[in-house]
Amino acid sequence: MKTRKLLTLTAAFLAAMTLGAMAQEDPGKTEYMTACAVCHGESGLGNGPFAALMSIEVPGLTGLAAANDGAFPFLDVLMIVDGRTGVRGHGGPMPVWGDRYEQAALEQAGVYGAELIVRGRLLALVEYLESIQQ
Numbered sequence: 001m002k003t004r005k006l007l008t009l010t011a012a013f014l015a016a017m018t019l020g021a022m023a024q025e026d027p028g029k030t031e032y033m034t035a036c037a038v039c040h041g042e043s044g045l046g047n048g049p050f051a052a053l054m055s056i057e058v059p060g061l062t063g064l065a066a067a068n069d070g071a072f073p074f075l076d077v078l079m080i081v082d083g084r085t086g087v088r089g090h091g092g093p094m095p096v097w098g099d100r101y102e103q104a105a106l107e108q109a110g111v112y113g114a115e116l117i118v119r120g121r122l123l124a125l126v127e128y129l130e131s132i133q134q
């Protein structure tokens with residue numbers, strides 16, 4: 001019984017280490033899986049578990065480059081996800097991530113540091129989106 005517990009603990013520890021390493025490898029992907037996959041799907045096809053509960057269709061995110069003559073519209077996507085720039089129409093169902101990230105960052109780093117943290121997280125996220133274009 002004791003050995004079993006130890007094995008379980010070891011496995012949990014190793015899993016946590018692996019997850020930590022993965023997070024370090026690609027913070028944008030971690031961000032995506034945490035904040036976006038629930039609606040847009042783990043592989044970005046618009047089929048996350050939450051999508052079925054929404055009254056409007058959740059778009060896939062792997063065809064953003066294709067829809068823009070093959071060039072990933074980096075800045076447009078950045079501003080859509082940020083949401084603070086007012087690029088998106090009001091009343092859309094998608095949360096304003098810039099605001100959300102800012103709340104956590106403010107507690108961590110104060111007003112000036114927070115803006116940098118928010119921008120860094122958004123950039124990593126959009127870079128990840130660029131990497132999953134088909």
Ligand code: HEC
Nearest residue numbers: 035036038039040056057058059077080081092093094097
């Ligand atoms: C609650 C569900 C939900 C979550 C969570 C969500 N989205 Fe969305 N997203 C939508 C819906 C619905 C739309 C289409 C309508 C709109 O723009 O509000 C959309 C639109 C988009 C678009 C525009 C796509 C296009 O074809 O123009 C982008 C880019 C996007 N989301 C990225 C993200 C990213 C990145 C995250 C994570 C930070 C995220 N979304 C989290 C529901 C969600």
